[in-house]
Amino acid sequence: MTDLRKTYDGGSIIACEKVDLSINQEDFVVLLGPSGCGKTTTLRCISGLEVPDSGEIVIDGVDMVGVKPKDRNLAFVFQSVALFPHKSVRGNLRFGLDMSTKLSKDEKKERVEDIARMLGIEDKLDQKPSSLSGGQQQRVSLGRAMVMEPAAFLLDEPFSALDANLRKRMQTEIKELQRRLDTPMVFVTHDQEEAMAIGDKIVIMNDGLIQQIGSPYAVFNEPTNQFVAEFIGSPSVNMIESRITPTDDGFRLENDVFSLPINTEQSFNAVTDDVVMFGIRPQYIHVAQPGEELFSGTVKIIEPQGDRDTIYLDVGGREIRAVVPQNTVTPEREELPLTIEQDKFWIFDDHGERVL
Template identity: 55%
Template sequence: MATDNEGQPTAHARASAPETGGTAIEIRNLVKTFADGTIVAVDDVDLAIGGNEFVVLVGPSGCGKTTTLRCICGLEVPDSGSVTINGEDVTYHEPKDRNLAFVFQDIALFPHMTVRENIRFGLDMATKLSGEEKETRVRESAEMLGIGEMLDRRPAELSGGQQQRVSIGRAMVTEPAAFLLDEPFSALDANLRDRMRTEVKRLQRELERAMIFVTHDQEEAMTLGDTIVVMNDGDIMQQGTPYEIYNEPANRFVADFIGSPSTNFFSCVASPEGGRIAVESDLFRTVLDDSWPDELPEGETVELGVRPEHFVLGGDDPLFEASIDVIEPHGPNDAIYLSAGGTEMTAIETQSRVDVTDSPLPVGFDEDHVWLFDGRGRRVR
């Protein structure tokens, strides 16, 4: 179920379609279970997707993202709820009657067919276009995807990236209401994956069609989506723009799942001090410049979350000292792995600014960029 920034159900957390393009796909109160109802894969999910919006469903394995996608395209029938495409209820329609294109994780091309025949396959099965019209669509799609010179080759003669382009081209030529992509780049190497992300994003802009993209890779999600939908245990944890998801996580799960290296968490006791929030852990005590939240009981155990880039290392007003365990070069930045009092943490610093000889290192953090989460994982600051 969708939640607000306190972890409670709310309509505000549901994705809404942008004004441009109208609503292409809308799902309401979607529930899907397996094993006679003992496994809840999707739990009362609401989602509306604009006609030219790029939406990414992201979350760990088993969170319900692929099941949601399969319910949208008709490969799974929901237990309850509805799926609407361009205003028409298609909840119980066959996949072929939904005007959607599905690009699978496995590149499912017919090995005995040429690229031209593979791309044209959907047109042959589902349309009454003339041969000339089919050929025009096939050539236009192939040119757009950069495989126009490969139409007479067979899949075995293509690279992995070229095969995936053929798969996308086969979806494009049917001119669907929306594209559904289920981890289509997972089998590609890192460099090719990066290139394909850029190409798919460009393609979606040119086609001006809705795309729903499923991935477990949060970096891939953040680089692709107009709207990011973070899922866990069949529920929508949060949805918003990549910047909203990264900078304003609604709950602990989102703060932990999104971002690499991950957010650091410190167990603290919170108490009011002069109307503000005092937090004390085994390592530090500080007073945050915020009013005491009414929903937080005095003496509550909370978790303070701080992203690695918001640590202040070697400053004049540190909160504690930490040993440097490992420094990992990450291009222009270094990931600094620290430990203090049995607590491990990760900081990000400009390349070569910190050296192992600086250990132990004074540590603080930018208190304007920390979050507090209560015992249920709800964000309270």
């Protein structure tokens, strides 16, 4: 995709713009962002269900803008499984082959049964969708797309209606499936945990624009702006309004929680007179050893999270979150000395762009 733009209501509503994205054969791409950010519109433009105002959508060297959806060799899997209730699983899987291919009856049967075995529903072929569980119905929906052997799969929040355990299992299965098929998948979700679990390439969108493209590790550890830093990660990142002041040997970051020297060769001349935002993930705030305390906080809430606890602290009227090993902190221990990993924080300017 190159410089894709889509608007509504005569151009007054911009759904997405300046969308540049390359998808390789091996990619599992996740379009991630809040509701209304443009991710589904982008997916629908790829599929042909929406016609962009401008830009290119090139598949196998051919610009597909203006090409009908049925002629794009793409498979779309919706949030709703939308199976034919009167057809068997076999009939649902075979439907696309019956409509658009000239395969023989035996060839269709073989392909359907191969896909059913791959999805673990080979014993359900003669049943109706109403007799299947939610996960089995979603497998049939995926299988109906797979039998067509498309150039790519487009999936629009396909697991959002499933319960938590089944959703986790389907996330694992879809990732394994993509690797076995060696076919690109583009997956839309607003759930950052789902995106981080399944995606190889995360495309974070907001207000119709791509904010960052990167691996799950890259968007978590190296966000390009404040929006990405705050959108990715659970518990959410700590943001503290601060100022940068020059010193004889560099710069110093100061706020109402702590003061911290910044050891960097980067010039902060553009932000030394302005308010900046200091960001650090809760995972990089630790209970301090004697002599290492940078600031202290009063324990408000402890949330057990398996082998780790999320601690909510009151630091001078400000809420600070920290993640510590299980049972490191008890409710009886009210005041905690704290420190941070000093190579794990970020600084954002007043436009939300990262400067460190």
